[in-house]
Amino acid sequence: MGAEGFSILILGAGKATRFKSEYPKLLHPLAGRLMGEYVLRAATAAGAERLYMIIGHQAEAMRRAFAREGLEFIEQKEQLGTGHALIVARPELERCPTGVVVALVGDAPLLRPETLSALVATHCKERAACTILTMRPDNPTGYGRIVRVGGKRVRAIVEEKVASAAQKRISEVNTGILCFSRQHLLAHLGELSRENAQKEYLLTDLVEIFNRHRLKVAAYEAPGGEAWGINDRVQLAEVEKTLRLHKATTLMKDGVTIADPATTYIDEDVVIGPDTVIEPGVSLRGQTRIGSGCHVGPYSTITDSTLADGVTVRQSCVITKSEVGAGVAIGPFAHLRLGAVIEPEARIGNFVEIKKSTIGRGAKAQHLTYLGDATVGAHTNIGAGTITCNYDGEKKNPTTIEDEVFIGSGNMLVAPVHIGRGAYTAAGSTITKDVPPESLAIGRSHQVNKESWARERKKR
Numbered sequence: 001m002g003a004e005g006f007s008i009l010i011l012g013a014g015k016a017t018r019f020k021s022e023y024p025k026l027l028h029p030l031a032g033r034l035m036g037e038y039v040l041r042a043a044t045a046a047g048a049e050r051l052y053m054i055i056g057h058q059a060e061a062m063r064r065a066f067a068r069e070g071l072e073f074i075e076q077k078e079q080l081g082t083g084h085a086l087i088v089a090r091p092e093l094e095r096c097p098t099g100v101v102v103a104l105v106g107d108a109p110l111l112r113p114e115t116l117s118a119l120v121a122t123h124c125k126e127r128a129a130c131t132i133l134t135m136r137p138d139n140p141t142g143y144g145r146i147v148r149v150g151g152k153r154v155r156a157i158v159e160e161k162v163a164s165a166a167q168k169r170i171s172e173v174n175t176g177i178l179c180f181s182r183q184h185l186l187a188h189l190g191e192l193s194r195e196n197a198q199k200e201y202l203l204t205d206l207v208e209i210f211n212r213h214r215l216k217v218a219a220y221e222a223p224g225g226e227a228w229g230i231n232d233r234v235q236l237a238e239v240e241k242t243l244r245l246h247k248a249t250t251l252m253k254d255g256v257t258i259a260d261p262a263t264t265y266i267d268e269d270v271v272i273g274p275d276t277v278i279e280p281g282v283s284l285r286g287q288t289r290i291g292s293g294c295h296v297g298p299y300s301t302i303t304d305s306t307l308a309d310g311v312t313v314r315q316s317c318v319i320t321k322s323e324v325g326a327g328v329a330i331g332p333f334a335h336l337r338l339g340a341v342i343e344p345e346a347r348i349g350n351f352v353e354i355k356k357s358t359i360g361r362g363a364k365a366q367h368l369t370y371l372g373d374a375t376v377g378a379h380t381n382i383g384a385g386t387i388t389c390n391y392d393g394e395k396k397n398p399t400t401i402e403d404e405v406f407i408g409s410g411n412m413l414v415a416p417v418h419i420g421r422g423a424y425t426a427a428g429s430t431i432t433k434d435v436p437p438e439s440l441a442i443g444r445s446h447q448v449n450k451e452s453w454a455r456e457r458k459k460r
Protein backbone atom coordinates (compact mmCIF):
# COMPACT_ATOMS: atom_id res chain seq x y z
CA MET A 1 0.00 0.00 0.00
CA GLY A 2 2.39 2.68 1.28
CA ALA A 3 2.27 5.87 -0.74
CA GLU A 4 -0.49 4.47 -2.92
CA GLY A 5 -3.21 4.59 -0.25
CA PHE A 6 -6.73 3.18 -0.36
CA SER A 7 -10.29 4.34 -0.92
CA ILE A 8 -13.52 3.39 0.80
CA LEU A 9 -16.94 2.83 -0.69
CA ILE A 10 -19.74 2.85 1.89
CA LEU A 11 -22.86 0.91 0.95
CA GLY A 12 -25.94 2.73 2.16
CA ALA A 13 -28.57 2.52 -0.55
CA GLY A 14 -30.66 -0.26 0.97
CA LYS A 15 -34.24 0.16 2.13
CA ALA A 16 -33.93 -1.18 5.68
CA THR A 17 -36.62 -3.77 5.00
CA ARG A 18 -36.07 -5.52 8.32
CA PHE A 19 -36.36 -2.20 10.15
CA LYS A 20 -39.86 -1.81 8.64
CA SER A 21 -39.01 1.85 8.22
CA GLU A 22 -39.55 4.73 5.80
CA TYR A 23 -35.93 5.69 6.35
CA PRO A 24 -32.70 3.97 5.35
CA LYS A 25 -30.81 2.40 8.24
CA LEU A 26 -28.02 4.92 8.00
CA LEU A 27 -30.47 7.71 8.94
CA HIS A 28 -31.58 6.02 12.15
CA PRO A 29 -30.25 7.62 15.33
CA LEU A 30 -27.87 5.57 17.40
CA ALA A 31 -26.47 6.87 20.71
CA GLY A 32 -26.90 10.45 19.58
CA ARG A 33 -25.58 10.20 16.04
CA LEU A 34 -26.98 8.89 12.80
CA MET A 35 -25.94 5.30 12.16
CA GLY A 36 -24.14 6.29 8.94
CA GLU A 37 -22.01 8.77 10.84
CA TYR A 38 -20.11 5.96 12.57
CA VAL A 39 -18.76 4.24 9.45
CA LEU A 40 -18.06 7.62 7.85
CA ARG A 41 -15.96 8.68 10.82
CA ALA A 42 -14.16 5.32 10.95
CA ALA A 43 -13.39 5.55 7.21
CA THR A 44 -12.07 9.09 7.54
CA ALA A 45 -10.01 8.28 10.64
CA ALA A 46 -8.49 5.24 8.91
CA GLY A 47 -7.12 7.64 6.30
CA ALA A 48 -9.07 6.70 3.20
CA GLU A 49 -7.85 8.74 0.26
CA ARG A 50 -11.21 8.82 -1.52
CA LEU A 51 -14.53 8.35 0.19
CA TYR A 52 -17.67 7.32 -1.69
CA MET A 53 -21.15 6.57 -0.41
CA ILE A 54 -23.71 4.58 -2.35
CA ILE A 55 -27.15 6.06 -1.78
CA GLY A 56 -30.53 5.15 -3.25
CA HIS A 57 -33.46 4.98 -0.91
CA GLN A 58 -34.22 8.55 0.34
CA ALA A 59 -31.17 9.78 -1.56
CA GLU A 60 -31.83 13.48 -0.93
CA ALA A 61 -32.18 13.01 2.83
CA MET A 62 -28.97 10.97 2.80
CA ARG A 63 -27.11 13.75 0.95
CA ARG A 64 -28.40 16.35 3.41
CA ALA A 65 -27.43 14.26 6.43
CA PHE A 66 -23.94 13.21 5.38
CA ALA A 67 -22.59 15.79 2.90
CA ARG A 68 -19.04 16.81 3.79
CA GLU A 69 -15.79 17.66 2.13
CA GLY A 70 -14.13 14.74 0.43
CA LEU A 71 -17.27 12.55 0.26
CA GLU A 72 -18.68 11.67 -3.13
CA PHE A 73 -22.21 10.29 -3.43
CA ILE A 74 -23.07 7.66 -6.00
CA GLU A 75 -26.71 7.01 -6.70
CA GLN A 76 -27.97 3.43 -7.02
CA LYS A 77 -31.50 4.14 -8.22
CA GLU A 78 -32.66 0.52 -8.08
CA GLN A 79 -31.23 -1.57 -5.28
CA LEU A 80 -30.42 -4.92 -6.81
CA GLY A 81 -27.99 -6.09 -4.16
CA THR A 82 -24.63 -5.28 -2.59
CA GLY A 83 -22.82 -6.42 -5.77
CA HIS A 84 -25.05 -4.15 -7.85
CA ALA A 85 -23.97 -1.21 -5.66
CA LEU A 86 -20.41 -1.80 -6.88
CA ILE A 87 -21.54 -2.24 -10.47
CA VAL A 88 -23.23 1.17 -10.29
CA ALA A 89 -20.03 2.67 -8.89
CA ARG A 90 -17.94 1.45 -11.83
CA PRO A 91 -17.30 4.90 -13.42
CA GLU A 92 -16.04 6.28 -10.10
CA LEU A 93 -13.99 3.14 -9.43
CA GLU A 94 -12.39 3.51 -12.83
CA ARG A 95 -11.35 7.07 -12.04
CA CYS A 96 -10.33 6.25 -8.47
CA PRO A 97 -6.57 6.90 -8.04
CA THR A 98 -5.83 4.22 -5.42
CA GLY A 99 -4.92 0.61 -6.10
CA VAL A 100 -6.96 -0.64 -3.14
CA VAL A 101 -10.67 -0.15 -2.53
CA VAL A 102 -12.62 -1.24 0.56
CA ALA A 103 -16.33 -1.96 0.26
CA LEU A 104 -17.91 -1.20 3.61
CA VAL A 105 -21.50 -1.96 4.66
CA GLY A 106 -23.10 1.10 6.23
CA ASP A 107 -24.65 -0.80 9.13
CA ALA A 108 -21.49 -1.72 11.10
CA PRO A 109 -21.16 1.22 13.52
CA LEU A 110 -18.83 -0.44 16.03
CA LEU A 111 -16.03 -0.83 13.50
CA ARG A 112 -12.82 0.91 14.58
CA PRO A 113 -10.52 2.72 12.14
CA GLU A 114 -7.57 0.63 13.41
CA THR A 115 -9.31 -2.50 12.14
CA LEU A 116 -9.86 -0.97 8.70
CA SER A 117 -6.17 -0.08 8.53
CA ALA A 118 -5.18 -3.59 9.65
CA LEU A 119 -7.44 -5.09 6.98
CA VAL A 120 -5.79 -3.01 4.26
CA ALA A 121 -2.32 -3.82 5.62
CA THR A 122 -3.08 -7.57 5.57
CA HIS A 123 -4.45 -7.26 2.05
CA CYS A 124 -1.25 -5.63 0.85
CA LYS A 125 1.02 -8.02 2.73
CA GLU A 126 -0.83 -11.06 1.35
CA ARG A 127 -0.81 -9.59 -2.17
CA ALA A 128 -4.39 -10.78 -2.40
CA ALA A 129 -7.02 -9.82 -4.97
CA CYS A 130 -9.57 -9.65 -2.18
CA THR A 131 -9.29 -9.74 1.62
CA ILE A 132 -12.41 -10.30 3.68
CA LEU A 133 -12.82 -8.89 7.16
CA THR A 134 -14.27 -11.83 9.07
CA MET A 135 -15.39 -12.39 12.65
CA ARG A 136 -16.66 -15.16 14.94
CA PRO A 137 -19.80 -13.89 16.69
CA ASP A 138 -21.45 -15.97 19.44
CA ASN A 139 -24.43 -16.36 17.15
CA PRO A 140 -23.57 -16.40 13.42
CA THR A 141 -27.23 -16.45 12.29
CA GLY A 142 -27.93 -14.02 9.46
CA TYR A 143 -24.33 -13.59 8.35
CA GLY A 144 -22.64 -15.02 5.26
CA ARG A 145 -20.40 -17.96 6.28
CA ILE A 146 -16.74 -18.18 5.29
CA VAL A 147 -16.06 -21.45 3.48
CA ARG A 148 -12.40 -22.43 3.42
CA VAL A 149 -10.61 -25.20 1.55
CA GLY A 150 -9.22 -27.63 4.13
CA GLY A 151 -9.58 -24.94 6.77
CA LYS A 152 -7.22 -22.65 4.85
CA ARG A 153 -7.84 -20.69 1.63
CA VAL A 154 -11.17 -18.89 1.44
CA ARG A 155 -13.23 -20.49 -1.33
CA ALA A 156 -16.60 -18.81 -0.95
CA ILE A 157 -18.99 -16.77 1.17
CA VAL A 158 -22.28 -18.60 1.53
CA GLU A 159 -25.26 -16.47 2.50
CA GLU A 160 -27.47 -17.70 5.35
CA LYS A 161 -30.45 -18.19 3.03
CA VAL A 162 -28.70 -20.78 0.89
CA ALA A 163 -26.30 -22.31 3.42
CA SER A 164 -26.48 -26.05 4.09
CA ALA A 165 -26.88 -27.32 7.65
CA ALA A 166 -23.14 -28.04 7.77
CA GLN A 167 -22.29 -24.58 6.45
CA LYS A 168 -24.56 -22.96 9.02
CA ARG A 169 -22.35 -24.49 11.70
CA ILE A 170 -19.33 -22.50 10.45
CA SER A 171 -18.53 -19.92 13.11
CA GLU A 172 -16.47 -17.59 10.91
CA VAL A 173 -18.63 -15.06 9.07
CA ASN A 174 -18.40 -12.22 6.60
CA THR A 175 -18.59 -8.77 8.22
CA GLY A 176 -19.63 -7.28 4.86
CA ILE A 177 -16.35 -5.39 4.77
CA LEU A 178 -14.13 -6.48 1.89
CA CYS A 179 -10.88 -5.08 0.63
CA PHE A 180 -10.19 -5.33 -3.11
CA SER A 181 -7.40 -4.76 -5.52
CA ARG A 182 -9.17 -2.20 -7.71
CA GLN A 183 -7.77 -3.68 -10.90
CA HIS A 184 -9.05 -7.21 -10.19
CA LEU A 185 -12.37 -5.86 -8.95
CA LEU A 186 -12.97 -3.94 -12.18
CA ALA A 187 -11.79 -6.88 -14.28
CA HIS A 188 -14.37 -9.28 -12.80
CA LEU A 189 -17.26 -7.13 -11.56
CA GLY A 190 -19.05 -7.80 -14.84
CA GLU A 191 -19.21 -11.52 -14.02
CA LEU A 192 -21.67 -11.02 -11.18
CA SER A 193 -25.18 -12.19 -11.99
CA ARG A 194 -28.63 -12.35 -10.45
CA GLU A 195 -29.03 -16.05 -11.15
CA ASN A 196 -29.23 -17.09 -7.53
CA ALA A 197 -31.76 -17.78 -4.81
CA GLN A 198 -31.92 -14.10 -3.80
CA LYS A 199 -32.22 -12.85 -7.40
CA GLU A 200 -29.68 -10.18 -6.43
CA TYR A 201 -26.18 -9.23 -7.44
CA LEU A 202 -24.26 -10.40 -4.37
CA LEU A 203 -20.98 -8.73 -3.60
CA THR A 204 -20.01 -11.93 -1.81
CA ASP A 205 -20.16 -13.93 -5.07
CA LEU A 206 -16.95 -12.18 -6.11
CA VAL A 207 -15.08 -14.55 -3.80
CA GLU A 208 -16.03 -17.58 -5.90
CA ILE A 209 -15.42 -15.65 -9.10
CA PHE A 210 -11.89 -14.73 -7.96
CA ASN A 211 -11.27 -18.35 -6.99
CA ARG A 212 -12.33 -19.46 -10.45
CA HIS A 213 -9.69 -17.12 -11.88
CA ARG A 214 -7.13 -18.44 -9.38
CA LEU A 215 -6.87 -15.04 -7.72
CA LYS A 216 -5.98 -15.03 -4.06
CA VAL A 217 -8.71 -14.36 -1.52
CA ALA A 218 -7.40 -13.76 2.00
CA ALA A 219 -9.15 -13.07 5.30
CA TYR A 220 -8.44 -10.96 8.35
CA GLU A 221 -10.35 -11.67 11.55
CA ALA A 222 -11.74 -8.62 13.36
CA PRO A 223 -11.40 -8.42 17.13
CA GLY A 224 -14.54 -9.60 18.98
CA GLY A 225 -17.88 -7.94 18.36
CA GLU A 226 -16.78 -4.78 16.62
CA ALA A 227 -18.05 -5.55 13.13
CA TRP A 228 -21.61 -6.43 14.09
CA GLY A 229 -24.15 -5.50 11.46
CA ILE A 230 -27.45 -3.96 12.47
CA ASN A 231 -30.31 -5.49 10.52
CA ASP A 232 -33.31 -4.81 12.77
CA ARG A 233 -34.34 -2.66 15.71
CA VAL A 234 -33.52 -5.36 18.25
CA GLN A 235 -29.91 -5.29 17.10
CA LEU A 236 -30.08 -1.49 17.05
CA ALA A 237 -30.94 -1.51 20.77
CA GLU A 238 -28.16 -4.02 21.51
CA VAL A 239 -25.53 -1.92 19.75
CA GLU A 240 -26.90 1.24 21.37
CA LYS A 241 -26.36 -0.39 24.76
CA THR A 242 -22.81 -1.38 23.82
CA LEU A 243 -21.99 2.14 22.61
CA ARG A 244 -23.47 3.74 25.73
CA LEU A 245 -21.56 1.45 28.08
CA HIS A 246 -18.40 2.18 26.14
CA LYS A 247 -19.02 5.94 26.38
CA ALA A 248 -19.73 5.68 30.12
CA THR A 249 -16.58 3.60 30.65
CA THR A 250 -14.44 6.18 28.83
CA LEU A 251 -15.92 8.98 30.95
CA MET A 252 -15.46 7.06 34.21
CA LYS A 253 -11.83 6.41 33.34
CA ASP A 254 -11.48 10.16 32.75
CA GLY A 255 -12.71 10.96 36.26
CA VAL A 256 -16.49 11.21 35.98
CA THR A 257 -18.62 9.34 38.54
CA ILE A 258 -21.58 7.60 36.92
CA ALA A 259 -23.70 6.06 39.65
CA ASP A 260 -25.44 3.57 37.38
CA PRO A 261 -24.07 3.30 33.82
CA ALA A 262 -26.87 0.91 32.83
CA THR A 263 -29.56 3.57 33.30
CA THR A 264 -27.56 6.59 32.14
CA TYR A 265 -27.82 7.74 28.51
CA ILE A 266 -24.88 9.79 27.32
CA ASP A 267 -24.57 10.58 23.61
CA GLU A 268 -21.28 10.04 21.81
CA ASP A 269 -20.38 13.74 21.43
CA VAL A 270 -21.04 14.74 25.07
CA VAL A 271 -18.04 16.08 27.01
CA ILE A 272 -17.86 15.95 30.85
CA GLY A 273 -15.13 17.24 33.18
CA PRO A 274 -13.57 15.29 36.08
CA ASP A 275 -15.19 15.03 39.52
CA THR A 276 -18.63 15.51 38.06
CA VAL A 277 -21.24 13.11 39.42
CA ILE A 278 -24.04 11.79 37.22
CA GLU A 279 -26.96 10.17 39.05
CA PRO A 280 -29.14 7.33 37.68
CA GLY A 281 -31.68 7.95 34.91
CA VAL A 282 -29.87 10.98 33.51
CA SER A 283 -29.88 11.63 29.74
CA LEU A 284 -27.15 13.82 28.28
CA ARG A 285 -27.90 14.45 24.62
CA GLY A 286 -26.39 15.95 21.50
CA GLN A 287 -23.58 18.45 21.86
CA THR A 288 -23.86 18.86 25.64
CA ARG A 289 -20.74 19.96 27.53
CA ILE A 290 -20.51 19.71 31.31
CA GLY A 291 -17.65 21.15 33.35
CA SER A 292 -15.83 19.63 36.29
CA GLY A 293 -17.16 19.25 39.82
CA CYS A 294 -20.81 19.33 38.70
CA HIS A 295 -23.63 17.24 40.09
CA VAL A 296 -26.48 16.12 37.84
CA GLY A 297 -29.40 14.74 39.84
CA PRO A 298 -31.52 11.73 38.91
CA TYR A 299 -33.81 11.75 35.86
CA SER A 300 -32.61 15.05 34.45
CA THR A 301 -32.33 15.44 30.67
CA ILE A 302 -29.80 17.88 29.26
CA THR A 303 -29.69 18.46 25.50
CA ASP A 304 -27.30 20.60 23.43
CA SER A 305 -26.42 22.70 26.49
CA THR A 306 -23.28 23.90 28.22
CA LEU A 307 -22.77 23.72 32.00
CA ALA A 308 -19.68 25.42 33.46
CA ASP A 309 -17.80 24.07 36.51
CA GLY A 310 -19.44 23.39 39.86
CA VAL A 311 -23.03 23.43 38.61
CA THR A 312 -25.71 21.54 40.54
CA VAL A 313 -28.71 20.24 38.64
CA ARG A 314 -31.17 18.64 41.05
CA GLN A 315 -33.66 15.89 40.30
CA SER A 316 -35.84 15.86 37.16
CA CYS A 317 -34.74 19.00 35.34
CA VAL A 318 -35.04 19.48 31.57
CA ILE A 319 -32.36 21.72 30.07
CA THR A 320 -32.34 22.31 26.32
CA LYS A 321 -30.13 24.57 24.19
CA SER A 322 -29.12 26.59 27.25
CA GLU A 323 -25.99 27.88 28.93
CA VAL A 324 -25.37 27.59 32.66
CA GLY A 325 -22.57 29.47 34.43
CA ALA A 326 -20.22 28.27 37.19
CA GLY A 327 -21.66 27.50 40.60
CA VAL A 328 -25.29 27.75 39.52
CA ALA A 329 -27.90 25.53 41.21
CA ILE A 330 -30.98 24.43 39.28
CA GLY A 331 -34.10 22.52 40.22
CA PRO A 332 -35.53 20.19 41.24
CA PHE A 333 -38.14 20.17 38.43
CA ALA A 334 -36.85 23.18 36.50
CA HIS A 335 -37.11 23.70 32.74
CA LEU A 336 -34.56 25.76 30.83
CA ARG A 337 -35.02 26.00 27.09
CA LEU A 338 -34.29 27.76 23.84
CA GLY A 339 -31.40 30.00 24.72
CA ALA A 340 -31.69 30.40 28.47
CA VAL A 341 -28.45 31.84 29.84
CA ILE A 342 -27.90 31.52 33.57
CA GLU A 343 -24.92 33.53 34.78
CA PRO A 344 -22.61 32.29 37.56
CA GLU A 345 -23.89 31.68 41.09
CA ALA A 346 -27.55 32.22 40.16
CA ARG A 347 -30.27 30.02 41.71
CA ILE A 348 -33.14 28.56 39.73
CA GLY A 349 -35.53 26.63 41.94
CA ASN A 350 -38.41 24.23 41.61
CA PHE A 351 -41.09 24.56 38.96
CA VAL A 352 -39.35 27.43 37.25
CA GLU A 353 -39.39 27.67 33.45
CA ILE A 354 -36.93 29.91 31.67
CA LYS A 355 -37.04 30.53 27.93
CA LYS A 356 -34.77 32.75 25.83
CA SER A 357 -33.77 34.80 28.87
CA THR A 358 -30.59 35.85 30.61
CA ILE A 359 -30.50 35.56 34.38
CA GLY A 360 -27.71 37.67 35.92
CA ARG A 361 -24.95 36.67 38.29
CA GLY A 362 -26.22 35.64 41.71
CA ALA A 363 -29.87 36.32 40.77
CA LYS A 364 -32.60 34.07 42.20
CA ALA A 365 -35.85 32.69 40.85
CA GLN A 366 -36.57 29.96 43.34
CA HIS A 367 -40.21 28.96 43.07
CA LEU A 368 -43.02 28.52 40.50
CA THR A 369 -41.98 31.12 37.96
CA TYR A 370 -42.02 31.70 34.19
CA LEU A 371 -39.40 33.98 32.68
CA GLY A 372 -39.58 34.32 28.89
CA ASP A 373 -37.79 36.85 26.66
CA ALA A 374 -36.46 38.47 29.81
CA THR A 375 -33.19 39.97 30.94
CA VAL A 376 -32.69 39.76 34.69
CA GLY A 377 -29.81 41.71 36.27
CA ALA A 378 -27.26 40.57 38.83
CA HIS A 379 -28.44 39.78 42.37
CA THR A 380 -32.05 40.42 41.52
CA ASN A 381 -34.64 38.36 43.39
CA ILE A 382 -37.69 37.10 41.55
CA GLY A 383 -40.48 36.32 44.03
CA ALA A 384 -42.38 33.05 44.00
CA GLY A 385 -45.06 32.71 41.36
CA THR A 386 -43.84 35.54 39.11
CA ILE A 387 -44.72 35.45 35.43
CA THR A 388 -43.41 37.52 32.55
CA CYS A 389 -46.47 38.03 30.34
CA ASN A 390 -44.35 38.04 27.20
CA TYR A 391 -46.96 37.08 24.61
CA ASP A 392 -49.69 39.51 23.58
CA GLY A 393 -51.37 37.04 21.26
CA GLU A 394 -49.36 38.22 18.27
CA LYS A 395 -45.75 38.62 19.23
CA LYS A 396 -43.25 38.06 22.01
CA ASN A 397 -42.26 41.16 24.02
CA PRO A 398 -39.20 41.69 26.18
CA THR A 399 -38.98 42.25 29.94
CA THR A 400 -35.90 43.95 31.35
CA ILE A 401 -35.17 43.84 35.06
CA GLU A 402 -32.00 45.63 36.13
CA ASP A 403 -29.52 44.64 38.88
CA GLU A 404 -30.51 44.25 42.53
CA VAL A 405 -34.23 44.46 41.93
CA PHE A 406 -36.75 42.84 44.27
CA ILE A 407 -39.78 41.44 42.48
CA GLY A 408 -42.45 40.57 45.05
CA SER A 409 -44.23 37.24 45.01
CA GLY A 410 -47.00 36.61 42.52
CA ASN A 411 -46.15 39.40 40.10
CA MET A 412 -47.43 39.61 36.53
CA LEU A 413 -44.89 41.57 34.51
CA VAL A 414 -46.75 42.63 31.37
CA ALA A 415 -44.17 43.01 28.62
CA PRO A 416 -42.72 45.11 27.16
CA VAL A 417 -41.71 46.48 30.52
CA HIS A 418 -38.56 47.78 32.17
CA ILE A 419 -37.75 47.72 35.88
CA GLY A 420 -34.94 50.02 36.99
CA ARG A 421 -31.96 49.16 39.13
CA GLY A 422 -32.63 48.56 42.84
CA ALA A 423 -36.43 48.92 42.49
CA TYR A 424 -39.04 46.94 44.46
CA THR A 425 -42.41 45.68 43.31
CA ALA A 426 -45.09 44.79 45.81
CA ALA A 427 -46.36 41.25 46.15
CA GLY A 428 -49.31 40.45 43.90
CA SER A 429 -48.60 43.33 41.53
CA THR A 430 -49.52 43.45 37.88
CA ILE A 431 -46.78 45.64 36.45
CA THR A 432 -47.81 47.28 33.18
CA LYS A 433 -45.67 50.44 33.31
CA ASP A 434 -41.91 50.87 33.56
CA VAL A 435 -40.60 51.18 37.11
CA PRO A 436 -37.91 53.84 37.83
CA PRO A 437 -34.75 52.84 39.67
CA GLU A 438 -34.78 52.63 43.47
CA SER A 439 -38.58 53.03 43.65
CA LEU A 440 -41.45 50.86 44.87
CA ALA A 441 -44.17 49.89 42.43
CA ILE A 442 -47.51 48.69 43.77
CA GLY A 443 -49.76 47.43 41.03
CA ARG A 444 -52.75 45.96 42.81
CA SER A 445 -56.13 47.15 44.05
CA HIS A 446 -56.48 48.24 47.65
CA GLN A 447 -57.73 45.66 50.07
CA VAL A 448 -61.15 46.27 51.58
CA ASN A 449 -62.11 44.53 54.82
CA LYS A 450 -65.86 44.31 55.37
CA GLU A 451 -66.14 43.78 59.09
CA SER A 452 -68.78 41.35 60.39
CA TRP A 453 -69.70 40.40 56.81
CA ALA A 454 -69.45 36.66 57.42
CA ARG A 455 -71.34 36.69 60.67
CA GLU A 456 -74.21 38.59 59.07
CA ARG A 457 -74.28 36.28 56.07
CA LYS A 458 -74.92 33.33 58.36
CA LYS A 459 -77.87 35.11 59.99
CA ARG A 460 -79.46 35.83 56.60
Ligand code: UD1
Pocket (backbone or CB within 6 Å): 011, 012, 013, 014, 015, 054, 076, 078, 079, 080, 081, 082, 083, 084, 085, 105, 106, 107, 142, 143, 144, 145, 157, 159, 173, 174, 175, 176, 202, 203, 204, 228, 229, 230, 231
Ligand atom coordinates in the same frame (compact mmCIF):
# COMPACT_ATOMS: atom_id res chain seq x y z
C1 UD1 B 1 -24.29 -8.59 4.07
C2 UD1 B 1 -23.46 -9.69 3.40
C3 UD1 B 1 -23.27 -10.84 4.40
C4 UD1 B 1 -22.61 -10.33 5.66
C5 UD1 B 1 -23.41 -9.16 6.25
C6 UD1 B 1 -22.62 -8.52 7.37
C7 UD1 B 1 -23.96 -9.65 0.99
C8 UD1 B 1 -24.69 -10.29 -0.13
N1 UD1 B 1 -24.15 -10.18 2.21
O1 UD1 B 1 -25.59 -9.16 4.31
O2 UD1 B 1 -22.44 -11.85 3.81
O3 UD1 B 1 -22.48 -11.38 6.59
O4 UD1 B 1 -23.64 -8.14 5.26
O5 UD1 B 1 -23.38 -7.58 8.07
O6 UD1 B 1 -23.22 -8.71 0.76
N2 UD1 B 1 -26.98 -2.02 0.12
C9 UD1 B 1 -26.83 -1.19 -0.96
N3 UD1 B 1 -27.43 -1.52 -2.13
C10 UD1 B 1 -28.14 -2.67 -2.29
C11 UD1 B 1 -28.28 -3.53 -1.17
C12 UD1 B 1 -27.68 -3.19 0.01
O7 UD1 B 1 -26.19 -0.13 -0.87
O8 UD1 B 1 -28.64 -2.90 -3.38
C13 UD1 B 1 -26.35 -1.65 1.40
C14 UD1 B 1 -27.31 -1.52 2.57
O9 UD1 B 1 -27.83 -0.22 2.68
C15 UD1 B 1 -26.47 -1.90 3.76
C16 UD1 B 1 -25.39 -2.79 3.17
O10 UD1 B 1 -25.45 -2.65 1.78
O11 UD1 B 1 -25.85 -0.78 4.37
C17 UD1 B 1 -25.58 -4.26 3.55
O12 UD1 B 1 -26.86 -4.69 3.17
P1 UD1 B 1 -27.70 -5.70 4.05
O13 UD1 B 1 -28.99 -5.92 3.39
O14 UD1 B 1 -27.71 -5.27 5.46
O15 UD1 B 1 -26.81 -7.04 3.90
P2 UD1 B 1 -26.85 -8.30 4.82
O16 UD1 B 1 -28.05 -9.11 4.51
O17 UD1 B 1 -26.65 -7.94 6.24
Ligand code: CA
Pocket (backbone or CB within 6 Å): 105, 107, 176, 229, 230, 231
Ligand atom coordinates in the same frame (compact mmCIF):
# COMPACT_ATOMS: atom_id res chain seq x y z
CA1 CA C 1 -26.49 -5.96 7.30
